Amino acid sequence: xxxxxxxxxxxxxxxxxxxxxxxxxxxxxxxxxxxxxxxxxxxxxxxxxxxxxxxxxxxxxxxxxxxxxxxxxxxxxxxxxxxxxxxxxxxxxxxxxxxxxxxxxxxxxxxxxxxxxxxxxxxxxxxxxxxxxxxxxxxxxxxxxxxxxxxxxxxxxxxxxxxxxxxxxxxxxxxxxxxxxxxxxxxxxxxxxxxxxxxxxxxxxxxxxxxxxxxxxxxxxxxxx
Amino acid sequence: xxxxxxxxxxxxxxxxxxxxxxxxxxxxxxxxxxxxxxxxxxxxxxxxxxxxxxxxxxxxxxxxxxxxxxxxxxxxxxxxxxxxxxxxxxxxxxxxxxxxxxxxxxxxxxxxxxxxxxxxxxxxxxxxxxxxxxxxxxxxxxxxxxxxxxxxxxxxxxxxxxxxxxxxxxxxxxxxxxxxxxxxxxxxxxxxxxxxxxxxxxxxxxxxxxxxxxxxxxxxxxxxxxxxxxxxxxxxxxxxxxxxxxxxxxxx
Numbered sequence: 001x002x003x004x005x006x007x008x009x010x011x012x013x014x015x016x017x018x019x020x021x022x023x024x025x026x027x028x029x030x031x032x033x034x035x036x037x038x039x040x041x042x043x044x045x046x047x048x049x050x051x052x053x054x055x056x057x058x059x060x061x062x063x064x065x066x067x068x069x070x071x072x073x074x075x076x077x078x079x080x081x082x083x084x085x086x087x088x089x090x091x092x093x094x095x096x097x098x099x100x101x102x103x104x105x106x107x108x109x110x111x112x113x114x115x116x117x118x119x120x121x122x123x124x125x126x127x128x129x130x131x132x133x134x135x136x137x138x139x140x141x142x143x144x145x146x147x148x149x150x151x152x153x154x155x156x157x158x159x160x161x162x163x164x165x166x167x168x169x170x171x172x173x174x175x176x177x178x179x180x181x182x183x184x185x186x187x188x189x190x191x192x193x194x195x196x197x198x199x200x201x202x203x204x205x206x207x208x209x210x211x212x213x214x215x216x217x218x219x220x221x222x223x224x225x
Numbered sequence: 226x227x228x229x230x231x232x233x234x235x236x237x238x239x240x241x242x243x244x245x246x247x248x249x250x251x252x253x254x255x256x257x258x259x260x261x262x263x264x265x266x267x268x269x270x271x272x273x274x275x276x277x278x279x280x281x282x283x284x285x286x287x288x289x290x291x292x293x294x295x296x297x298x299x300x301x302x303x304x305x306x307x308x309x310x311x312x313x314x315x316x317x318x319x320x321x322x323x324x325x326x327x328x329x330x331x332x333x334x335x336x337x338x339x340x341x342x343x344x345x346x347x348x349x350x351x352x353x354x355x356x357x358x359x360x361x362x363x364x365x366x367x368x369x370x371x372x373x374x375x376x377x378x379x380x381x382x383x384x385x386x387x388x389x390x391x392x393x394x395x396x397x398x399x400x401x402x403x404x405x406x407x408x409x410x411x412x413x414x415x416x417x418x419x420x421x422x423x424x425x426x427x428x429x430x431x432x433x434x435x436x437x438x439x440x441x442x443x444x445x446x447x448x449x450x451x452x453x454x455x456x457x458x459x460x461x462x463x464x465x466x467x468x469x470x471x472x473x474x475x476x477x
Contacts, residue, residue: 090406190285
């Protein structure tokens with residue numbers, strides 16, 4: 001196998017980025033999805049549209065805005081500098097923030113669908129049994145929405161693994177910090193190292209197929225209940 | 226330029242091409258990212274004078290090479306180095322003997338801030354910055370030249386942790402112009418206009434610190450019978466193109 005240490009580092013970094021992003025997105029995405037599923041506010045459609053934006057925007061647009069806003073003259077850059085954190089471009093934290101935007105709809109939308117499918121009845125029943133809202137959320141909603149959480153986690157993880165354009169724009173190709181697998185494949189293709197490109201690209205293909213297969217198989221089993 | 230014969234061959238072919246130039250043809254050109262601005266200027270003049278139409282695709286030299294290898298419909302290849310066109314020529318994808326150096330690139334250390342660099346390597350040596358942008362040295366000739374400069378100055382090890390790589394020289398420029406990197410090695414042609422620096426501050430790196438960046442052109446197999454392709458290559462060697470090319474900071 002012609003893969004080098006840099007290739008393995010890139011794969012490890014990709015898995016680290018995707019895991020961290022998925023955990024953070026489940027924490028951030030759950031309240032957003034819950035609010036979107038329940039609210040009757042006029043803000044529901046605009047917020048829903050903003051969440052869905054990364055589905056249709058090319059990653060270069062997100063990457064470009066992040067590059068400018070995280071830079072020393074941008075508003076995120078000014079904020080992080082005033083907090084003594086420096087700027088976030090070319091750092092792993094910067095990639096995590098980019099990935100949060102990039103994969104947001106892939107986590108929020110399955111959760112929102114799951115919450116909407118539960119409807120109000122189980123919660124009203126819980127309320128008549130004197131469960132407080134938090135209690136009802138953890139003992140009623142979470143178990144019922146479990147398939148939604150699984151779908152959200154898998155899609156969020158897989159989509160972050162496949163991230164390329166955003167990383168390319170704000171990463172700076174630093175080994176061990178911002179050089180993820182998709183960028184490494186691009187490097188190999190650019191430098192005509194096709195054997196290494198094939199190994200990494202084949203690995204990504206197999207990984208994506210297995211993830212989607214697991215997702216669809218799980219869905220079929222659940223529908224069979 | 227070592228070979229003379231290709232030039233005379235080309236001149237002959239171009240002569241034939243000029244006879245046919247009453248018929249406006251289209252020529253598809255693959256252009257190295259650093260030559261974007263000068264080619265656009267040259268194409269405008271060329272189109273006006275010959276009536277031909279130039280369709281240009283800009284990208285990293287290696288990326289364009291991969292595309293040509295896999296059947297991209299380009300007829301003329303303007304690379305940022307001399308080895309990639311040579312490879313295509315010997316692989317039979319280019320017309321034998323059509324290769325020539327159309328420009329010699331200059332490397333510049335550039336900052337978007339007006340008073341950051343003082344025309345010397347002092348700031349580089351002091352190392353009081355967070356990020357130094359370069360192009361990927363394995364894929365882009367200007368990136369390779371940048372690492373040669375750092376090696377020659379003995380600064381490679383000290384600055385390694387501050388290096389950020391753009392995939393092409395265009396992206397390296399982007400990092401610097403948005404202020405994300407305080408300074409970076411880019412092509413002089415990117416920041417030079419009409420014989421002077423467009424904005425920011427710079428140190429024009431002495432040619433002795435890096436191997437010459439010979440940018441070679443090649444007529445590709447697909448363009449063999451296209452008079453517009455031959456005419457464009459001939460035009461690139463002429464005085465009008467030379468004036469534009471040097472005004473962007475290249476040598477001829």
